Amino acid sequence: MAPSKEGINTKRLTDEELIFNFQEGDTGAYNEIVARYKDRLTNYIYRYVGNYDDCDDIVQDTFVKVYTSKHLYKEIAKFSTWIYTIAINLAKTKIVKAQKYKTFSISDVYDDENKDFDLPDEAYGGPEVDANSKFLSAHIQKALDKINENYRELVVLRDIEDFSYEEIVDMTGLPMGTVKSRINRGREKLQELLKDIYKEE
Secondary structure, three states: OOOOOOOOHHHHOOOHHHHHHOOOOOHHHHHHHHHHHHHHHHHHHHHOOHHHHHHHHHHHHHHHHHHHHHHHHHOOOOOOHHHHHHHHHHHHHHHHHHOOOOOOOOOOOOOOOOOOOOOOOOOOOOOOHHHOOOOHHHHHHHEEEHHHHHHHHHHHHHHHHOOHHHHHOOOOOOOHHHHHHHHHHHHHHHHHHHHHHHHOO
């Protein structure tokens, strides 16, 4: 492997500059990519597959794919879109092979379908806040178990990972209208199911 280029502060480079440098043999740039995306991808994949063992495998496979397929990245796409697309495809393959699907948790639901969902910041707040968040997450988890996988995939990309509609179109290959309608439909279904779940309590 080629050594990292001397004199370059990789932390100041954009993602796109890092992958271009890595394409030229700079392994230091690759290491910075791993440092930037490991936690983000772990967070996303775990919510998608709901299993830490599978999550770790998928994240590792994603970085292996980035390493071996670095030459496939082209400037026309954002690097974040490219690497998430790799992770999504690997996760879907894992799910199909395992014939199982576990859902992720979201913290809150708005009545307005045009608003995004938010996750609670678990780094702040006392025991009461933490207990409330876990209580709400358990109810949302129960609701998400009943939502179609096509809806869940897009809702998590938009409302948790905060990707734009355009980026989601690039990742999934779906038409913009389909992306928007599935996200809205997924939010509607989640709200309907949550109302039913709370009635059961």
